[in-house]
Amino acid sequence: MSSIKQIPVVEAKRTNPLARVFDDLVRFCRSRSLFILHYCTGCGAIELPPAMTSRFDMERLGIQPMVSPRQADILLITGYVSIKTLKRVILTYEQMGSPKYVIGICSCTVNGGMYWQSYATAKKLDEYMPVDLYIAGCMPRPEAVIEGLQQLMDRIHAGEANSWEDYYRNYDYYLGNQQKLFGEDWQTPTDVISEAKHYDLLSNGTLGDHTRLLEQHQKPLEALEMRLGHEQKEPAK
Amino acid sequence: MSATELLIELTLMPLVAFVVGMMMVLMMRRIAAKLQRRVGPPFFQPLYDIVKLHSKRTQVSHGLIHDIGIVMAMGGYIAAETLLPVPGMNGIAEKGGIITLLYLMMIPSLGLALGVGQCANPNGSIGIARALTAMLAYDIPLVIVVFGVAYAAGTTNLIDIIATQQAGGFETWGVTQMPLLAIAGLIAMHASLGKQPFEIYIAPAEIATGPMVEMGGKYLGGLFVMQCFQLYTTAVLYVSLFLGGGTTWFDFLLKSFLVLAIPMSIAYLFPRYRTEDLLRLMWKWPVMLGLIGIAFVI
Amino acid sequence: MMLTLLDELLLFSGATLLVALFIGRGLAAGWMVTILYGGQLLALLKMAVLGYGGGTIASSLSFEIMGQELSWRFDGLSWFFALITIGSALLSSWFSCGAWERSYIRQGGNIWLFHTAMALNVFTMLILLASGDLLSLFIGWELVSWAGFLLMVLAGGVATSAAMRYITYAMAGGMAIFGGLALIYTASGSLQLEAVTTAVEQMSGAKLWLLVILFGGGFGVKMGLMPFHLWQAPAYAETPGPGSAFLGAISSRMGLFAILLVLVKLFGIVNIESLKLPFTPIDARDLLAWIAVFTIILPTFTAMKQNDARHLLAWHGIGQGGYMLLGVVVADAMGGAGGLLHVFNHATYQAALFMAVTAVIYRTGTSDLNKLGGLVVRMPLSFVVLLIGIIGLAGLPPMNGFVSKWLVYRSLLNQGMPLLFLAAVIGTLGTILSVYKLIHNIFLGQLRVEHEHVSEAPWSMMIPMLILSAIIFVTGLLPGIPLEWVASALQTVGLPVPDHTLGGIESASGSLDMIWVIGVLFAGFGVGALVFYSAGRSKRVHQLDNYAGGHFLSADVRYQYSDNFYAGLMHLIGGWYRGSFLWLERSIRSLVEFLSLGMQGLYRRANAEFYLLTTALFVIAWVVI
Incomplete structure (x- = not known):
């Protein structure tokens, strides 16, 4: 389900050649300007400072670290994800702005790694959110990290790195896996379904049993619309 | 001047400011990279960032004021550029003068402050509180400096201030006439850029980039644009006050880039001050220098 | 007798007061009073020539008392202040009508007293602004002080103590002004405005200093100048909403009006500047400027x-x-x-x-x-x-x-x-x-x-x-609009007038044209908006969908920064707030209390012989010396 290959890449039918050039420029800029949010969960974090600083210098490629999920393009998860952490990872992922990319670094994100037998560790990251790229290793060297990032850049430029759409298209699947782990009353502050509608990404997999379960207990998350109404509503004493 | 010419000037001035500002951002990042023995970003990196941010699919808004805040942040600077004379173009500089310019330069910060306020994020609010505190810190020496220069030139009109400096070559430049004010101005300018050691309101490790915490996509993009304008405005203002403005574009840009390179080169060698230490520093040395400088002028 | 335009205005204002006083309990009283304020504004606008450089309009009311002629008249300065007074009264009163009024009554407020106090304030202010000699100025001054007290005391509780504090200050200021008047009267034998100018010419430096201090202090109390500022904030803040809008807008500016009239117009800035403070390089004008700056x-x-x-x-x-x-x-x-x-x-x-x-x-x-x-x-x-x-x-x-x-x-x-x-x-x-x-x-x-x-x-x-x-x-x-009125007021008090245009100020050493500045500013906003809104549709999110370092926010826990807002700044300057003026005020109060206790003790003795002896001794000493 989470495999990149299964995602139908819908090529926008644009006849205007200028629009094509424009799209290409946008894709190029997206690939050359990547802000990463490193969610440093495990030991892999130690490989990032060398990748960023003078030895390998990620800024050459236009990659720089950012602080809050709103600003970031890449969610970099650098190690084992405990269940408690995973809640925060999902919260963070949902708050990021699309197009967004997830990179799992270290074996732990691929299959649990050395924490395979741990009761408190989420084994496969891509069951809970679409992952664009795994960089395996325990831990991968900075060269490998940069190599992986470059692959991602190529894919973004080619317009293939669209896994973020998968989260909206198959939200029910991901939510189901999350509910399995966190219980039925699991809810994030982000209203994913309304976002899917907003991006026109509502498809068969978006809604299902699990989202129905969510809706039963969900606290409303509609934005506080600006109201101009003057009619007197007596405040409840 | 005909209306068409004026219109062209009013269009060109912000445009030039934006392009030059992007190069200044590039210079800043390159200087940082060089100091840290890195290669640094490619030439068009600032452009890539801005285009990418504006082309994000998700644009998270916390409300109308959040949007308007960004518009004001960009628009205020666009307006301010037309009050800042550059070689060959005066725009509407004589209609406002330097006091108006200084106050117009507060509009973007105010807009940003409003926008951040509506994000309902205390990190952002703390950031704005600190940014305003920093403004209180560096504006005091800056105002002393501006007073000194305007008083010495006998006018608040930037065109005249530049013309008096250009009258006698290097001898009549502000920096040779009023060296103490020039030093105080440089320190105040450094603080106004919000770079280390004065970046109390960004403080990424402490308040998660403060004002920018809830900004993504075009919101952050707007702030990147604002940063380009901010660097340009600060540098050009300093050049106009102390380095005789520019007679040609070449020496104008050269001076602007050079003067900006000074705080940049200092910035990346330092960690961050605490808020009260920034205030103490700003209210002590540059103010003292500035007041002595004014005493010489008067 | 022909009614002059000023008479009409004052009559209108008095009528407003009467309406508020007698039918202020009626349902539509607020609206009626508001309309009457509108009428006052019209009456004022009929005198608009004053605001554009016209001379003076006198009231037909004038009488003599103890050889002093009392008269009332309006000039450019009075017109300017009166415009602000009536304008703010009109809008504040409008604001108070309807919904606010109802909620005020529901909370136990006395709306009749409120409207009356407002009308009284406006009426007394107009009388003060119209004063044509020093005696009528003083009468107007005292009236305004007590009218203000009435409005401030309305809310009761904290407001009462704030108002009591105000009236104490105001009375002290009034006494100072009275002292100043007495000085002028002894020097020139008259209380006409021109008398001040003659008095100033005759007086020695020390007496002039005294005069400046008495008038400056007396009028400064109303303006809330340092160190007489303590009463103002609580008194204005605790006044019921529209009342505080009115008081905050204009009330304390009466002090500035009086300062302009007496110190600037009659004394002349030049005379004030000639008063040197002994042993220092500063003069009385610098002193005023520094007081202003600390204020x-x-x-x-x-x-x-x-x-x-x-x-x-x-x-x-x-x-x-x-x-x-x-x-x-x-x-x-x-x-x-x-x-x-x-x-x-x-x-x-x-x-x-x-x-x-x-x-x-x-x-x-x-x-x-x-x-x-x-x-x-x-x-x-x-x-x-x-x-x-x-x-x-x-x-x-x-x-x-x-x-x-x-x-x-x-x-x-x-x-x-x-x-x-x-x-x-x-x-x-x-x-x-x-x-x-x-x-x-x-x-x-x-x-x-x-x-x-x-x-x-x-x-x-x-x-x-x-x-x-x-x-x-x-x-x-378009600052040119009010600048016209300001120019007229400046001419009245004999200050120079700047070259002004509709958009601002013309000056050889740097002009200001707000039309251009604002035009460019909004054009800039337009361009900014174009860039911003062309870049893809935003999605509104809920305020709890917010960065909190991975924390799940909920509505019951506040996620807001409001208290100790400028914490970093307060780290440095927090210790500089010493409340020295409060301390000063308190110590003066204790001193007065102590003295009065002492006096009380003295009277309690009821020792008639002792009093007689002391008095006799003083009389003898006075006669001998």
């Missing part, structure tokens, strides 16, 4: 520490008074114009701000800055009004406060007064900090659960607020 800075920074919106605004009211005095004391063309223009501008934005805060109180029941937040989505229009008001208060373009402050700065720059200039700018920066706290803590940040059902203030309150906002913006865009 700007200290109250502004006190305002920053307030946690109640009304108190914050009231403290700013004191601080802004400093700019007016500063401009007037500098007394060149730009300074005088700036100071007077600031009276007008301040009245507009201060009234708008108090009204916006009152609207918030009306809907939420509190003005505590730590108990509000996020109201912009519920009260957007009030937000806009408050925003326009604070931009004016902070003196930023494009609102009117910028123009008057610009003029004051320019005059200080032209005169080469760096320290005063710096101090004025520090005041402005402090204002920016403090007003951001105001708007942030009320309207921005997180909306509290209990305020989710709040709605916008009713139209009866909204319309006056919107009118004021429009005035703030329009007079910022």
